[in-house]
Amino acid sequence: xxxxxxxxxxxxxxxxxxxxxxxxxxxxVISDHxxxxxxxxxxxxxxxxxxxxxxxxxxxxxxxxxxLLGGKAALTLSGAQPEDEADYYCVLDYTGRQxxxxxxxxTKLTVL
Amino acid sequence: xxxxxxxxxxxxKPGASVTISCKASDYTFSYYSFVWVRQAxxxxxxxxxxxxxxxxxxxxxxxxxxxLTLSTDTSATTVYMELRNLRSDDAATYFCASGYCSxxxxxxxxxxxxxxxxxxxx
Numbered sequence: 001x002x003x004x005x006x007x008x009x010x011x012x013x014x015x016x017x018x019x020x021x022x023x024x025x026x027x028x029v030i031s032d033h034x035x036x037x038x039x040x041x042x043x044x045x046x047x048x049x050x051x052x053x054x055x056x057x058x059x060x061x062x063x064x065x066x067x068l069l070g071g072k073a074a075l076t077l078s079g080a081q082p083e084d085e086a087d088y089y090c091v092l093d094y095t096g097r098q099x100x101x102x103x104x105x106x107t108k109l110t111v112l
Numbered sequence: 113x114x115x116x117x118x119x120x121x122x123x124x125k126p127g128a129s130v131t132i133s134c135k136a137s138d139y140t141f142s143y144y145s146f147v148w149v150r151q152a153x154x155x156x157x158x159x160x161x162x163x164x165x166x167x168x169x170x171x172x173x174x175x176x177x178x179x180l181t182l183s184t185d186t187s188a189t190t191v192y193m194e195l196r197n198l199r200s201d202d203a204a205t206y207f208c209a210s211g212y213c214s215x216x217x218x219x220x221x222x223x224x225x226x227x228x229x230x231x232x233x234x
Contacts, residue, residue, distance in 0.1 A: 034220070036220065040157075045224045045227050046207065087156075089156065091157070091159065093220070098147075099162070102159065103149075103157045106157070
């Protein structure tokens with residue numbers, strides 16, 4: 001069973017920079033996995049921030065960026081804002097054909 | 113921009129079935145695909161399955177195969193998720209999400225519904 005691993009929790013200072021990562025037990029994360037980053041605030045529905053590893057949604061602030069780094073997918077937040085405090089999930093498509101998406105366990109990001 | 117509206121909370125007994133609807137606002141419904149994702153209380157997100165609104169093609173998470181059916185009603189621009197033989201660990205909030213399909217590939221998690229809570233209890 002493939003497992004997608006994320007840091008359980010991270011803390012960043014307001015205005016600071018933090019990188020969240022997403023690793024796979026099946027091997028390196030590559031662009032074919034279509035890494036997607038999802039943000040969820042308490043009591044709200046999730047929303048997509050990054051798709052295709054590094055493409056921002058039209059509503060995603062420029063302070064968020066996605067990349068592939070050292071065999072993992074990464075989400076970097078530069079200039080953290082209090083409203084960025086949330087849970088962040090990465091999700092990977094292991095078949096490239098929508099047949100098997102796997103979510104990571106999520107990272108709880110605290111801005112403090 | 114696609115707007116998704118889901119049906120209301122459900123309360124079911126173990127062994128029962130639940131059907132949740134997800135109505136899409138966009139008249140270009142057939143150009144989209146939809147996924148269902150669930151979230152147990154205090155837990156993370158779990159992908160359940162995918163359906164193409166263009167041709168009804170479906171993909172299911174292997175652990176749910178046999179209990180889960182996704183379907184569409186194109187005229188009503190609505191997607192349905194039916195989960196049968198409910199167990200206590202199926203208690204969760206169920207989300208639909210959609211993405212635009214080009215001739216080459218489909219985007220997946222672009223737009224999300226508000227979620228439908230499902231309680232499973234005897």
